[in-house]
Amino acid sequence: MLSNYLIVGAILFALGLIGFLTRRNLIIMFLCAEMMLQGVALNLVAFARHRGNLQGQSFTLFIVTVAACEAAIALALILVLYRSSGSLDVSLWQEMREPDQDATLDEEPLPPPLPEEPLPRLTPAGREPRQPEETSHV
Amino acid sequence: MLMLPSSIMGVSPLLWPIGPCLLLGLIAVILLLPRPSALPQWYGAAFSAAALLLGGATLVRVGGWSPEGVLFYAFSGIAVVSGGVLITQRNPARAALAFALVVLSTCGLFLLQAASFLMAATIITYAGAIIVTFLFILMLAQQRGASDADLRSREPFLAATAGFVLLGALLYVLFVTYRNPESEVVLAALDAHLAPAVKAVEKPAADDQVVKALDWGKFFEEAPQVVPEGTPEPRLAALRQSFQNIEGDRWFNVQLQSANEQAKFIRETVAEMHQAVHVARHSLGDLQPQGQRLSEFSGTKPSAMPKFDALGQGPMPAENVAHLGRSLFTDYLLAVEMGGTLLLVATIGAIAIAHRKNS
Known part of the structure; x- marks a missing residue:
């Protein structure tokens, strides 16, 4: 049924929106935007199936094309940003905000780093069984 | 059913499945979004499982355990769950893999909707190219240990609330259009009204028997009355108008003619009305362009109504x-x-x- 697919598309779109607004890793933000596109594509394909024509599928093909272009450009931009700041955190770029906006500060400290896990060691495999001394009866 | 005051009666039957699902989902997302001092993940996982189960039971309507229904549940469940994992996962490499899972299950849904080429194209471009290049960048750029980028989120409460308010608005509009109880009541009443007439016409019977089988004057007169006047749904309003035309013009002229003519008219008209109700049921809320110059190269002409099958879908070309x-x-x-x-x-x-x- 048409409405089921529209509901799933709406859920994907809203989840992508939340992710784009909250996450601070540039790559995850980009992936969330792509997930919003997936929700829209699902809508278009569902309408195409409902109406029995291929216009929705053609539109979706263009969405895929534009998403590929967007991925290439975003990748290049993320690389440039990473080279100049050394981190993928988008909040490092908040100097570009409007002059009357306050800077957001991180008040909660990050949790202390976990102690490094020791490398796995083989458990001792027990004693070598005592071999009977070689004797020869020539 | 619980009796509610009439002022909210128009809204509440629609809203009751949406509200609890969205509330549970909102709590789950807020709990799961990364922050330095987060609650254990089990709380958020429990809320999201509850939201998913409730949503799957109440929001989605599959109708029977068909293979298509089972596949729809599987693919959409995987898509929504891995979408949630994508936005809450602290490890970006795992988040990228969750996105690949979103794409793969969306492609499954594409296949269910008869879009096989799109399925292949999407898998190749997204899962094949985009994900791989991004994992490559992650390998280049990943720093060790705790980082601001992955362990903090910006305004989790406000952003999640905004997203779920948007989702609630979208779902409400969808439900008003496609699951409106008022439209369903009217359609069921129309079915009940048409059922004896369809039965009388379907039986192979002599013409005068068909004419005598029902009080046809009363039938045609009452058909437009079943749809309440001033209904907000445009499809039902159009249905009422066409039934009025049948009763007012055409039946009035046929009444005076011979039994053969009357029976022929009755057979054709009842089939036409039956089809009109079927089309109206599956095209609730459709907006149709009125243009005459739209081409037919992409399938059914957009300004023409497709021939809906029993599932409410138009015919698709196999190739x-x-x-x-x-x-x-x-x-x-x-x-x-x-x-x-x-x-x-x-x-x-x-x-x-x-x-x-x-x-």
Whole structure:
């Protein structure tokens, strides 16, 4: 049924929106935007199936094309940003905000780093069984 | 059913499945979004499982355990769960893999909707190209240990609330259009009204028996009355109008003619009305362009109503790739050219941006 697919598309779109607004890793933000596109594509394909024509599928093909272009450009931009700041955190770029906006500060400290896990060691495999001394009866 | 005051009665039967699902989902997302001092993940996982189960039971309507229904549940469940994992996962590499899972299950849904070429194209571009390049960048850029980028989120409460308010608005509009109890009551009443007439016509019977089988004057007169006047749903209003025309003009003229003519008219008209109710049921809320110049290269003409089958879907051509190609290179030829140009420009732009200058 048409409405089921529209509901799933709406859920994907809203989840992508939340992710784009909250996450601070540039790559995850980009992936969330792509997930919003997936929700829209699902809508278009569902309408195409409902109406029995291929216009929705053609539109979706263009969405895929534009998403590929967007991925290439975003990748290049993320690389440039990473080279100049050394981190993928988008909040490092908040100097570009409007002059009357306050800077957001991180008040909660990050949790202390976990102690490094020791490398796995083989458990001792027990004693070598005592071999009977070689004797020869020539 | 619980009796509610009449002022909210119009809204509440629609809203009751949406509200609890969205509330549970909102709590789950807020609990699961990364922050330095987060509650254990089990709380959020429990809330999200509750939201998913409730949503799957109340929001989605599959109708029986058909293979298609089971596949729909599986694919959409995986898509929504891995979408949630994508936005809450602290490890970006795992988040990228969750996105690949979103794409794969969306492609499963595409296949259920008879879009096989799109399925292949999406898997190749997204799962094949985009995810791999991004994992590559992650490998380059990943720093060790705790980082601001992955362990903090910006305004989790406000952003999640905004997203779920948007989702609630979207779902409400969908439910008002497709699951409106008022429209369903009217359609059921129309079915009940038409059932004896369809039964009388379907039996092979002599013409005068058909004419005497029912009080046809009363039947045609009461048919428009079943749809309440001033209904907000345009499809039902159009149905009422067409039934009024049948009763007012055509039945009035036929009444005075012979039994043969009357029976012929009754058979045709009852079949027509039956079909009209079927089409109205599956096209609630449809907006149709009125233009006459829309082409037929992409399937059914957009201004024509498709022939809905029992599931409410129009007929699709079996050769998906051939017809998609015909649609792209006739209706959308200019757009295809533009898409190609865009790809070229984007490639050049990406190389120009990422170029490391004589280091």
